[in-house]
Amino acid sequence: MQRTAPDPRPDPPVGLPVLPDLAAHLSAAADRTEPEPPGGAAPLRSAACGYWARRGLAADPGQVLAAPGLAALLLTLYAAADGGVVLPRPCSEAYAPPARLLGRQVYLAPVPAESGGVPDPFALLETVRRARMHGDAPRVLVLSVADDPTGTCPAPEQLHEVCEAAAGEGMWVLSDESRRDLLHDPHDTVLLSPAEILPDEVVVLTDLGATLVPASWPAALARFPATDRGAVLRAAALDALTALRTPLPGPVGCVVTHALGEPDVVRARTAAAARVYGTLAAALHHIVTEAGAVCRPPRSGSHLYVDLEPLRRPLAARGIVESTALERKLAPWAALGGHRFGDDPGALRVRLGAEALLGAERELRQRALDAPDPLDLPHITEALTALSRALAALTASAAG
DSSP: OOOOOOOOOOOOOOOSOOOHHHHHHHHHTTTOOSOOOTBOOHHHHHHHHHHHHTTTOOOOGGGEEEESSHHHHHHHHHHHHOSEEEEEESOOTTTHHHHHHTTOOEEEEEOOSSOSSSOOHHHHHHHHHHHHHTTOOEEEEEEESSOTTTOOOOOHHHHHHHHHHHHHTTOEEEEEOTTGGGBSOTTTOOOOOHHHHOTTTEEEEEEGGGTTSOTTSOOEEEEOOSSHHHHHHHHHHHHHHHHHTOOOOHHHHHHHHHHHTOOHHHHHHHHHHHHHHHHHHHHHHHHHHHTTOEEOOOOBSSEEEEEOGGGHHHHHTTTOOSHHHHHHHTGGGTOEEGGGGTOOTTSOEEEEEGGGGSOSSHHHHHHHHHOSOGGGSHHHHHHHHHHHHHHHHHHSOTTO
16 A cells, blocks of 8 residues: 655744854854763753742752753653643644654644633543543643644633643643743733642643754753652653663753853843744734634744634635645745644644744844834735735635
């Protein structure tokens, strides 16, 4: 039987320019030949504790693991937890592949209408019940409090209900908090960590490539509960991480340790990124909703998740009846179809990203960071206008 070729992923946007302070630290550490030890050296893990303490989550270095990226971290955690994995639908592209690589069953529970990042609590319980009827034992629930792909943040009461449901089923909660520092309006959005709700049942994850360091320098952290059960899980995850033999490169470890201290230049860059992403995501939201799409208002990060199901009839008249076709039509705006996030491939849903508006050249991306209002920049207004026109052309009635 002939295998179907995998759906190629479009090239991702180039991202923000590398912060000169971090580039200088990487250059200074370039002659370090030894890698970080599995799980990270003591200075890095101590810096991680300071990072979390500033966010209201106390930690000891013995509760922390560092890994070369979120995928490696999830792989070791899924291996350590040893059971099925429940994910919100839609969810980050990073969540499911490590589980499937291990042969773990992946279950998708739909998110509520209000926000992404967490499954509806009743859907979660029903998903677990059905899995157990078929002889499986889901042991892990992954949540995203500042969500990719939807750009939303679940309300505290939603988190409480989901966390309590997971705890009642004896599940570990992995809380992805990679984009918590990219809130578009920190005074208008309440972000609560599940570790504040269930301190003994939650492992907090942070992909540092989402905020502190460039995405091309992969580094991620896990904070485990300060309990005997948490120590057992960390030890098993460390064993798995050691067996992978893919340590964090030494020079990257030096830069990560520095960045976790959050000097002024790093904090200023994070704040600037949140401001720019918030402005551009809001502009994208206005354009897609004006075109007739349904889209939750983005609150964090650089993405938003667009539902074009209300426009299925005019889109179908142009041969667009599933997310892969929609992705191709909107490729200039870094569109990724919902099928990449666990969604129904036949649904007309797509993720759009603000990074696609920044420009390909470093100078243009830096200008977007420096501008008082990035919407005043010609290359950004041109990209937004082009998207508006493309959506109008795609969704115009056949009679028109």
